[in-house]
Amino acid sequence: MSFMDVVKQFESFDFNSYFKSVSAADVLHSLNRDLLSPYDLLNLLSEPALQFLEQMAQKSQKITRQYFGRTIGMYAPLYISDYCSNHCTYCGFNCASDAKRLKLTIDQIKAEAQVISDMGIRHILVLTGEAPEKTPMSYLIEAVEVLKTCFSSIGIEMFPMDEEDYRQLKDAGVDSLTVYQETYDQQIYKQVHLKGKKMDYQYRLLTPERGARAGFRSVNIGPLFGLGEPGSEAFMAGLHAKYLEQTFPDVEISLSLPRMTKAAGGIAPRHTLSDRRFVQFILAWRLFMPRLGITVSTRESARFRDKLLHLGVTRYSAGSKTDVGGYALKDAEATAQFEVTDTRTVDEVTQMIRENGFQPVFKDWEIF
Numbered sequence: 001m002s003f004m005d006v007v008k009q010f011e012s013f014d015f016n017s018y019f020k021s022v023s024a025a026d027v028l029h030s031l032n033r034d035l036l037s038p039y040d041l042l043n044l045l046s047e048p049a050l051q052f053l054e055q056m057a058q059k060s061q062k063i064t065r066q067y068f069g070r071t072i073g074m075y076a077p078l079y080i081s082d083y084c085s086n087h088c089t090y091c092g093f094n095c096a097s098d099a100k101r102l103k104l105t106i107d108q109i110k111a112e113a114q115v116i117s118d119m120g121i122r123h124i125l126v127l128t129g130e131a132p133e134k135t136p137m138s139y140l141i142e143a144v145e146v147l148k149t150c151f152s153s154i155g156i157e158m159f160p161m162d163e164e165d166y167r168q169l170k171d172a173g174v175d176s177l178t179v180y181q182e183t184y185d186q187q188i189y190k191q192v193h194l195k196g197k198k199m200d201y202q203y204r205l206l207t208p209e210r211g212a213r214a215g216f217r218s219v220n221i222g223p224l225f226g227l228g229e230p231g232s233e234a235f236m237a238g239l240h241a242k243y244l245e246q247t248f249p250d251v252e253i254s255l256s257l258p259r260m261t262k263a264a265g266g267i268a269p270r271h272t273l274s275d276r277r278f279v280q281f282i283l284a285w286r287l288f289m290p291r292l293g294i295t296v297s298t299r300e301s302a303r304f305r306d307k308l309l310h311l312g313v314t315r316y317s318a319g320s321k322t323d324v325g326g327y328a329l330k331d332a333e334a335t336a337q338f339e340v341t342d343t344r345t346v347d348e349v350t351q352m353i354r355e356n357g358f359q360p361v362f363k364d365w366e367i368f
C-alpha cells in the first residue's frame with residue numbers, strides 16, 4: 001500500500017460535479033463534526049463553503065491554539081545550486097532556460113550561512129535543482145557539515161532521492177524534507193514536465209514516504225497552485241498529508257500552499273487561486289487535520305501574511321532570497337526561482353508576529 005493506491009481510487013472521481021452538488025447544509029454538517037471524513041474535506045473546499053468562512057475561521061483558530069499555542073516557527077531558504085536537468089514549464093531554473101547557473105563552493109555556503117545566522121534564523125531549508133552530477137552526495141554532506149555549525153535544524157528541498165540516500169543525509173544531520181508534488185493531476189503533470197527524471201509522477205509522489213521511512217522527523221508537502229484545478233489539488237494534498245500522518249505517526253506532517261508567481265522563463269498560471277480561497281484551504285485543512293503544520297512563505301505579501309497569522313498557519317519564512325548566493329554574494333548574477341513578495345527583514349517579520357500576540361520560535365530542535 002502506498003499513496004499511489006489512494007490516487008488511483010480518485011482517478012476517475014468527478015470533482016467538478018461533486019463540488020457543484022454541495023449544498024450549504026452539507027457544508028454546515030461537515031463544519032459541525034469533530035472528526036472529518038474525506039467527503040467533509042471536499043465539502044469545506046467547495047465554493048458554497050466560502051459563505052461560512054467566518055465560522056470556519058473561528059473553529060480553526062481554536063483548534064490551532066489547542067495544538068500549537070500562539071507560536072510561529074521561523075525559517076529561511078538557502079539556494080546552493082540552480083543547475084537542473086528537468087524541464088518544468090513553470091520554473092525559471094528549467095534546463096531549456098539560458099539563465100546563468102551557479103553552484104556555491106563550500107566556502108560560499110559558509111558565507112551565506114553566516115549572514116542568515118546573523119539574522120537570527122536557526123532553521124534552514126537548503127535547496128538545489130535536480131542535477132546530481134553537479135551536487136553529488138559528497139557535496140551535499142559537506143554542505144550539511146558546514147551548516148550544522150550555524151543552524152539547529154536543517155531541512156532539504158532537493159531532487160527526490162532513494163531511501164538510502166535520505167538515510168545518509170539524515171545521518172549527516174538533515175532532519176526534515178520538503179517535496180511538492182506540484183500537481184496531483186496526472187495529465188497536467190505530464191504536460192508541464194517535459195524532460196528529466198521529474199517526468200516520473202509516481203517516483204515523486206512516493207518521495208515523502210521514502211523520506212519518512214528514512215527517519216526524517218518532519219515532512220512538508222503541497223501542490224503548486226496554478227497548475228491544476230485548485231479545489232481538487234487542495235483535496236488530494238489534504239488526503240496525502242492524512243495518509244502520511246496515519247502511516248508515519250511519529251513524523252510531523254506539514255502542508256504548504258505555494259501559488260505560482262511570475263518567474264524568469266516560467267509560464268503563467270493556468271488557474272488563479274484568490275486570497276479568499278487560499279484562506280478557505282488553510283481553514284479546511286486545519287479542520288480536517290488538527291495537528292497539521294501549515295507553512296506560508298514570502299511568496300505571499302506582507303499584508304496578507306499578517307492576516308493569516310490568526311487563521312491556522314504555523315510556520316513562516318522571513319528575510320528570504322530565492323537566488324543562489326542571494327545573501328552574501330551580492331555581485332552574483334543568479335536567477336531567482338520566484339519573486340519574493342514579502343521583502344521584510346527577519347526583525348520586521350518577528351516584530352509583526354509579536355505585535356499580533358504570537359511568539360516567533362527560532363529553535364525547537366537540536367542536531368546531535
Ligand code: SF4
Nearest residue numbers: 084088091093094129
Ligand atoms: S521546479 Fe525544480 S526540478 Fe523543475 S526546473 Fe525548477 S528547479 Fe528544476
